[in-house]
Amino acid sequence: MPDLSELTQTITVRPIAYPQTYDLRHRVLRAHQPKEAAEYLEDHEVDSLHLGAFQECRLVGVISMYQKDQPDLDGGYHYRIRGMAVEPELQSKGIGTRMLQRGMQWLQEREVPLVWCNVRLSATAFYQKYGFTVLGPEFDLPPLGPHKVMVCSFTD
Numbered sequence: 806m807p808d809l810s811e812l813t814q815t816i817t818v819r820p821i822a823y824p825q826t827y828d829l830r831h832r833v834l835r836a837h838q839p840k841e842a843a844e845y846l847e848d849h850e851v852d853s854l855h856l857g858a859f860q861e862c863r864l865v866g867v868i869s870m871y872q873k874d875q876p877d878l879d880g881g882y883h884y885r886i887r888g889m890a891v892e893p894e895l896q897s898k899g900i901g902t903r904m905l906q907r908g909m910q911w912l913q914e915r916e917v918p919l920v921w922c923n924v925r926l927s928a929t930a931f932y933q934k935y936g937f938t939v940l941g942p943e944f945d946l947p948p949l950g951p952h953k954v955m956v957c958s959f960t961d
């Protein structure tokens with residue numbers, strides 16, 4: 806069994822088709838819900854981005870980004886991050902960071918001014934580390950539990 810930190814160095818991140826996100830999303834984010842709960846309405850939209858992290862041929866991480874304005878903020882052409890999930894035994898090895906960086910690069914190339922997400926409390930520290938700040942109060946997102954809106958502006 807190779808060292809996991811070495812494995813992570815072999816990770817490649819590339820665009821994938823949205824149905825490829827379903828299995829990881831379901832297992833990591835929505836295991837107690839029906840499989841269809843891992844399919845999001847915006848998945849098929851042409852201006853969405855779906856990235857996969859691959860360890861050789863194995864898909865080990867997914868992230869999706871949708872053009873969706875943050876309802877409590879002025880302006881527009883915001884993007885929303887959704888469905889970020891890393892294979893459980895490979896979490897905290899840098900894979901989420903690699904996917905987020907690639908996604909943020911894609912957004913900056915499109916001159917997107919702001920990206921936001923609804924973040925479960927257990928993941929707020931991850932997003933904080935990459936410059937996201939909390940917007941507004943904590944709220945419940947049944948059946949997933951408490952969340953916070955987090956935002957990152959490219960124009961500040």
Ligand SMILES: CC(C)(COP(=O)(O)OP(=O)(O)OC[C@H]1O[C@@H](n2cnc3c(N)ncnc32)[C@H](O)[C@@H]1OP(=O)(O)O)[C@@H](O)C(=O)NCCC(=O)NCCS
Pocket residue numbers: 833834889890891892895896897898899900901902903923924925927928929930931934
């Ligand atoms: C959140 C998630 C996508 C992050 O991906 P990852 O590959 O585990 O994260 P990374 O290894 O790139 O983490 C980067 C940093 O954030 C920290 N971090 C990662 N997940 C964290 C968490 N849940 N809480 C606090 N810190 C976290 C890591 O410790 C690391 O910091 P370090 O380099 O100082 O050690 C992944 O842990 C995951 O799938 N979690 C379960 C699903 C989830 O919560 N998704 C987000 C929904 S809002």
